[in-house]
Amino acid sequence: MASRTRGWLAIAAVVATGLLLTFAVQERYHHRVLTLVFLWAAMGLAWNIISGYAGQISFGHQVFFGIGAYVTVLLVVKAGLTPWVGMVVAVGVAVLAAVLIGIPTFRLAGIYFGLATLAYPLIFRIVMDWLGYQEVAIPMKREQPGWFMQFNEPRSFDLLALGVLAATLALSRVIETSRLGYRLRAIRENEQAAEAMGVDSFRCKMAAYMLSAAPAAVVGAVYIHAILFIVTPEAVFGLLVISQTLVVSLVGGAGTLWGPLIGAALMVPVSEILDTTVGDRLPGIQGVVYGAALMLIMLYAPEGLYWRVRQAVRSRAGRGGEAARSVIVAPPADEAVASVATQTVLLQVRGVSKAFIGLQALSDVSFDVREREILGVIGPNGAGKTTLFNVLNGFLIPDRGEVRFLGQPVTGLRPSMLCARGVGRTFQVVRTFPHLTVLENVMVGAFARDAAVSRAGAAAMAALARVALADRAEAFPGGLTTLELRLMELARCLATAPRLVLLDEPLAGLSADGIDVMIAMIRRVRAGGVTVVIIEHTMQALLRLADRLIVLDQGRRLAEGAPGQVTQDPGVIEAYLGKRWLARLAAR
Amino acid sequence: MALAELVQYVATGLLVGGVYALMSIGLALIFGVMRVVNFAQGDFMMLGMYLTYFYAISGSIDPLLGALLTIPPFFVLGWIVHRGLLARVTGGGDPQRQMDAQLVLTLGLSLVITNATTMILTPTPLGIRTGYATQAFALGPVLLNQARSYAFAMALVLAAAVYVFLTRTDLGKALRASADDPEAASYQGIDVRAMHGLAFGIGIALVAAAGGLLATYYPIEPTVAGNFIVLMFVAVVLGGLGSIPGAFVGGLVIGLVQSLTLLVLPFQLQNTGVFIVFLLVLYLRPQGLFGRRARTV
Numbered sequence: 001m002a003s004r005t006r007g008w009l010a011i012a013a014v015v016a017t018g019l020l021l022t023f024a025v026q027e028r029y030h031h032r033v034l035t036l037v038f039l040w041a042a043m044g045l046a047w048n049i050i051s052g053y054a055g056q057i058s059f060g061h062q063v064f065f066g067i068g069a070y071v072t073v074l075l076v077v078k079a080g081l082t083p084w085v086g087m088v089v090a091v092g093v094a095v096l097a098a099v100l101i102g103i104p105t106f107r108l109a110g111i112y113f114g115l116a117t118l119a120y121p122l123i124f125r126i127v128m129d130w131l132g133y134q135e136v137a138i139p140m141k142r143e144q145p146g147w148f149m150q151f152n153e154p155r156s157f158d159l160l161a162l163g164v165l166a167a168t169l170a171l172s173r174v175i176e177t178s179r180l181g182y183r184l185r186a187i188r189e190n191e192q193a194a195e196a197m198g199v200d201s202f203r204c205k206m207a208a209y210m211l212s213a214a215p216a217a218v219v220g221a222v223y224i225h226a227i228l229f230i231v232t233p234e235a236v237f238g239l240l241v242i243s244q245t246l247v248v249s250l251v252g253g254a255g256t257l258w259g260p261l262i263g264a265a266l267m268v269p270v271s272e273i274l275d276t277t278v279g280d281r282l283p284g285i286q287g288v289v290y291g292a293a294l295m296l297i298m299l300y301a302p303e304g305l306y307w308r309v310r311q312a313v314r315s316r317a318g319r320g321g322e323a324a325r326s327v328i329v330a331p332p333a334d335e336a337v338a339s340v341a342t343q344t345v346l347l348q349v350r351g352v353s354k355a356f357i358g359l360q361a362l363s364d365v366s367f368d369v370r371e372r373e374i375l376g377v378i379g380p381n382g383a384g385k386t387t388l389f390n391v392l393n394g395f396l397i398p399d400r401g402e403v404r405f406l407g408q409p410v411t412g413l414r415p416s417m418l419c420a421r422g423v424g425r426t427f428q429v430v431r432t433f434p435h436l437t438v439l440e441n442v443m444v445g446a447f448a449r450d451a452a453v454s455r456a457g458a459a460a461m462a463a464l465a466r467v468a469l470a471d472r473a474e475a476f477p478g479g480l481t482t483l484e485l486r487l488m489e490l491a492r493c494l495a496t497a498p499r500l501v502l503l504d505e506p507l508a509g510l511s512a513d514g515i516d517v518m519i520a521m522i523r524r525v526r527a528g529g530v531t532v533v534i535i536e537h538t539m540q541a542l543l544r545l546a547d548r549l550i551v552l553d554q555g556r557r558l559a560e561g562a563p564g565q566v567t568q569d570p571g572v573i574e575a576y577l578g579k580r581w582l583a584r585l586a587a588r
Numbered sequence: 589m590a591l592a593e594l595v596q597y598v599a600t601g602l603l604v605g606g607v608y609a610l611m612s613i614g615l616a617l618i619f620g621v622m623r624v625v626n627f628a629q630g631d632f633m634m635l636g637m638y639l640t641y642f643y644a645i646s647g648s649i650d651p652l653l654g655a656l657l658t659i660p661p662f663f664v665l666g667w668i669v670h671r672g673l674l675a676r677v678t679g680g681g682d683p684q685r686q687m688d689a690q691l692v693l694t695l696g697l698s699l700v701i702t703n704a705t706t707m708i709l710t711p712t713p714l715g716i717r718t719g720y721a722t723q724a725f726a727l728g729p730v731l732l733n734q735a736r737s738y739a740f741a742m743a744l745v746l747a748a749a750v751y752v753f754l755t756r757t758d759l760g761k762a763l764r765a766s767a768d769d770p771e772a773a774s775y776q777g778i779d780v781r782a783m784h785g786l787a788f789g790i791g792i793a794l795v796a797a798a799g800g801l802l803a804t805y806y807p808i809e810p811t812v813a814g815n816f817i818v819l820m821f822v823a824v825v826l827g828g829l830g831s832i833p834g835a836f837v838g839g840l841v842i843g844l845v846q847s848l849t850l851l852v853l854p855f856q857l858q859n860t861g862v863f864i865v866f867l868l869v870l871y872l873r874p875q876g877l878f879g880r881r882a883r884t885v
Contacts, residue, residue, distance in 0.1 A: 291699025
């Protein structure tokens, strides 16, 4: 892949530029600025792994920076251990801390996660104070300066910091282009859709958190040796560390490895120059500049400079007009075999009940789904159809009852585990990953079956071709029509190679032509050997499509049977049309 | 341990907690109405402390009165900050990202205020001398510091006033309506943006007043916000994000936990008790003591 080598070449170019600057710069002070740029870029990149790619904004990431600093220095002081080894120990401690912090904290979503992360560095600060480590100086080792990371030559610190940056860039690049990277971005964009597509969000976030703790610890260890020489709780666990991290990442742009790099290259020299020129008269000028930078970027370009510039370049390049989009027509009907359902029971639902506060959404619902059938679930609004799907794919745990898939009990399994077993689903309101291309959206599904990016890409392309959407692969979901969005979601679901798909109102919002296309596509899915359960509240469309119908009303199963038979059922007519209609029908 | 000693710790904790409660309801009001986690809340408290100090120094106004006099200017300041900054990142887009953006914005604001104050007013701590700061009421064997007792009483009065405003006046009801459902509120002719400005103004005014009350017994310095913003977050989460009675109780609980921690842990570890309670609440009951969990699929 050309783009693949281009990414690595760009990283090589950055490192080469860094090397060039390191050897071009003469003054000690300039070396210091260079070291700081490299280190803060690396720290921003570390934060970016969990907060940029995975979107879990951590306001306490300095906890790992501080652990790196304290562990390394304490090992020198207490055990005479070289920081080169101490750093490795520190990384181990930081990753362990990430696990211990992550296990409880990832149960929290959104703002609660961010608030909880605030508490950890504060606790470390208090504990370090209490343990008597208010100030730990690195002991001078004149005999073996290099062995104890105490270089006389400032250039050596530049090179060390550049090495840390290069390694963090490489790590970020590997994550960005791997399955984990796609999954993290999917979690950021829509966690529930990601779960339904087989992404175990807890494990992915945990992996990202551990991977982001490691470089942060290394940066902390190097920062102490290159810049501070004395560790204090305030200096390594304090608010200024996370502020600086947020500044470089957010000004540059989160969610890409170029963001923190750009942010550090811009912001660190500015604040250093201000600090040396007016810092003694105006102590705090750095804080003001960082604070102002955060405010300005949130007001004028909240996505960060990298994304803003990229968007501007793209829209200029793309002004030539969009490629002609082919009209999607219904595929030929030859595959639409009348009914191919077998007698094998794929899914058993037994006595499922689910209540929300004051509302019995499902009560004692039982039915079977047979392999390769198209089963329609109908019912008026509020009948419990979507709740039923949420139970079937693991978003909700029923209060009572059991669901068996292929004979195995699956009640209470997470959606990602159900997806792995072969249950796919789409949503009533299409859930896309808006900042991923159509192809990447579908790839997230394909990763449920194959970890290799190239093979997942091929599988995703094949799934798109199956729904006649191949020519939209590089578009973003925001530019798609409703029909195309529904088809993309179907393709994403098919890419997980399901045995059973749950389609939640796939016809909603479609034109008459769109409905024809969708119905043909669903028939084609079934012809490919996949069992389909479909929710609709428009009876008309389902009568054309389904082999059997189940009618839900107020959480109960009202009727079940062949479409013709169900529509004659007085109970169904009453639920849909009311008692008066039934009376009129009887009088006829 | 003597019972009197325990009562003493509880009383001290509650007195301090009253002021925490007042600052926390400001934060809760802002979150409840605007869904904004205001990181700069502690900095407005710090500015309130300084204003009370200047009232006391230049006009020899008693800090208890000075605290009340911070309310009008800080209400206006809050309104301006909302119009000029927060309202510009409100509206449209993914709510989660917008919340993150606003939080980062207020974090930036907090950095600017803290550091600009350090630049202009120097980091030297200041204090307001009052006759009652070193006096105590004696209730049997239990001693209640007078400054803290007055501050506690004023905090209760202000919190009660906010409660009456929110539940008994049309404006307060409109405010609560726009917190519950901004869209439905706007269909009823409520100017939701104005309500946000009002909420932010009141929230800032309350925390400034709490700062003024705190100034009767706590040193005033530019970095004081850092010690309190986290306590406010804890109180608000404890009470259930956005719940005003919850935040009030949360503030009292924080004061109690801080005080009672001293019974078992050394002074430096006073706040670990608070953070442990914070994390426990987040893990066990993230909706807080008074909040209700809402989740949609």
